[in-house]
Amino acid sequence: MLDSLIVDIHLEQSEDVRGKIGKEPFEKQYQLGSLLGSGGFGSVFAGQRISDGLQVAIKQISSDRVQQWARLPDEPNRVPMEIALLLRLGGGPSSAKTHSGVIQMLDWFELPGRGFLIIFERPQPCQDLFDFITERGSLEENIAQRFLRQIVQALQFCDSRGIVHRDIKDENVLVDTRTGNVKIIDFGSGALYKDSDYSDFEGTRVYSPPEWILHQNYHAVPLTVWSLGVLLFDMVCGDIPFESDRDIVQAKPSFTKRISKECQSLILWCLAYRPEDRPSLEEILLHPWMETCDDIGDVSVEKNITQSL
Structure with a gap:
């Protein structure tokens, strides 16, 4: 996996990587602010770019927490796989902007002997979907439609760049x-996309599919689609459908809210027990429930979200 990543990054992102050489250190370019959150991945801080005052998010990763490493051209040391994937998605100080549905990496820095800092855009005002649902409860279907459509389109972009996220969830x-x-x-x-099965998983267990729970392997698209089914259920019902391994392998969600038959149909399709019975990302977008989300509906959604604040 690492060898193929080195080749791909070299071909598509070599200018960005070379642009890092000789740049000014982090403390001359950014100011570190308050802690926004922390977890197994590391810690995320608010921050500001000194040159123009741009508000950013700064992710700090300790080297001992990194599960996967990659090598970049013209870089003597290994970097976390996350940085390599973000470069391939269009991130970096001298790159064009990535897909609008994928967070933009602006820059990254190595702290010798300590770890890495990744600088991200920080849209304002913003809130993660977990908190959004916690504050508002289950979402109206037209809002859930809009969110899901954008998420699927962003995942299609990731797929086109040969990347699978592997931890799609509200957070x-x-x-x-x-x-x-x-x-x-x-x-x-995340990882590079491959057609064969994966036998490693660092995502969130309650969003993982039956084949991982039972056999410790899965394929990229069925894993992603299962997670999308869990996420859609979460949005329209206000909580995830499965809490235990037993619930996951039974693959029979119990709907706790009154939702349309079309929405139930899409959820159940994504949460099909057999991976081969789940839809593709393209088929999700073509589902009758998804096709009711158009530009006029988007305007209504924006109004509904603003009024709910």
Whole structure:
């Protein structure tokens, strides 16, 4: 996996990587602010770019917490796989902006002997989808439609760049509460896409599919689609459908809210027990429930979100 990543980054991102050489140190470019959150991935701080006052998020990763490493051209040391994936998605100080539904990495720094700092855009005002649902309860279906559509389109972009996220969940979706636009964040569990099965998983267990629980392997798209089914259930019902391994392998969610038959149909399709019975990302977007989400509906969604604040 690492060898193929080195080749791909070299071909697509070599200018960004070379641009890092000789740049000014972190403390001359950014100011570190208050702690925003922490977990197994590391810690995230508010921050500011000194040159123009841009508000950013700064992710600090200790080297001993990194599960996967990669090598970049013109870089003597290994870097966390997350940095390599974000570069491939279009991040970096001299790159064009990535897909609007994927968080933008602005820069990264190595702290010798300590770890790494990753600098991200920080949309304002924003809130992760977990907190968004916690504060508002179950979402109206048109809002859930808009969020899911954007998430799927962002995942299609990741797929086109040969990347699988592997930890799609409400905490890893950032909501702009002014516009209703969302971004996928945290590629710390991500990997290069491959057609064969994966036997490692660093994502969130209650979002993982039956094949992982039972056999410790899975394929990229069925894993992603299962997670999307859990996420959609979470959005329209206000909580995730499965809490235990037993619940997951039974694959029979119990709907706790009154939702449309079309929405139930899409959830159940994504949560099909057999991986081969689940839809593709393209088929999700073509589902009748998804096709009711158009531009006019988007305007209504933005208004509903703003009024709910």
